[in-house]
Amino acid sequence: MEEIVTTGMSSFAGIGIGLAVIGAGLGIGKIGGSAVEGIARQPDAAGQIQTAMIIAAALIEGATFFAIIMAFIAG
């Protein structure tokens, strides 16, 4: 049987990173959905809605990246 290729990282770090990304995906997905819905209701406000969406997504991503980096370092 051929050897399995392994990385030097522990699998717990991988699980942690996956969980963090699940949280980010859900959160940013919800933001994107609400933003698109808002634009559909009021196309005039598209610019402001888009700006607010990007800001909220960046804030969530900040927390996610924090979790990912900690998982990298600890894993």
Add this chain to the structure above:
Amino acid sequence: MNFDDKAAQAEAEADHADHVDDDAVKTSHDDHGHDHDDHSHDEHDHSHSEAGHDHTHDAHSADAHSVEKPDTMNGQLQVNMDHYLDMPHLMAHVQDSTFVETPAFMGLEHTDDDGHTHSGFGIPNIFGVTQPLIGTPEKPFLTGRLTKFVAIELVVAILMFVIFYWLGQKIKSGKKPKGKIWNALESMVVFIRDEVARPAIGKKDTDRFLPFILTTFFFVLGLNLFGMIPGFGSATGSIAVTGVLALFVFAVVVGSGIKKMGFVQFLKAQVPTMDLPPILKAILVPLIFVIEIFGMLVKHFVLAVRLFANMFAGHLVLAIFVAFIGVAAGTGLYYAVAPIAVLGSIAFSCLELFVAFLQAYIFAFLASLFIGSAQHAH
């Protein structure tokens, strides 16, 4: 044997004497993520592999045949992965260093203080630092030596001064903006003033804080963009740099709040006024006060961490993308993985460009938000 290599490959190998180091692993791996042009050159560099190969043999023949080539593809993959997807090695590409790495074809060589040789040029030790300022030589905490990130910060600061002094003179002359650079700069400055600072701080007080917010925005933007240049990195990828920037924001927020209201009143302003019976007030007000103070500290800390993590993680992922080329080297997978990795790293770099602007904007936006909330009591 199939490989295309550069002399830098041998350079990087000599750097990691404890890693497997042999002909089968020689690939086009070089700078992670900062060398797109070079990787596209690599596709055409097969013809140069002989010349490059001879050079590497001459320079590092001692390491050339230290390990046998593994039999199976998985064995070769494992060997490559241990060498290239080695976390300290990857992080060293994203973190601060005392030299700027250049592609091997430029032929520069540099030996750093530890005796390792790299392809690149070193940042001169202008203060002549031999002993760390804080910490021991084994575990230095603050060396005081001029490093790549500090040099980049100085370059960005000088560039900013030159560009905005020029812009200031143009504005002072009172003429209408003409030409691309003038219009672009002025539109960015006006954007920060009208869309970021004024809504958050209010029309009256903005002019006092506008220089600080503009400086923060353009400084962070400049540092982020320097990370797109091959060989250099983004200095905001270091928690020390972003920590100090957030510390300055904290100082401005608290300082301006105290100056406006006085120290005691500033503390009192953290807790919103509530109509409560005295017994509830005695319990809730200290509680809310502690939460608000803690919240203020955490908000500024997260400001630093957000910027740091975005830049660091972005460049680390880019490094991993490009490391995949090295991982697939010497196996049949290489011809599938290498083009995809090059295209993927180009696409990811476009995302990195967007993130550079976005994170600078977010930093300035949150800074103005915090300043605004400190100026107007709850």
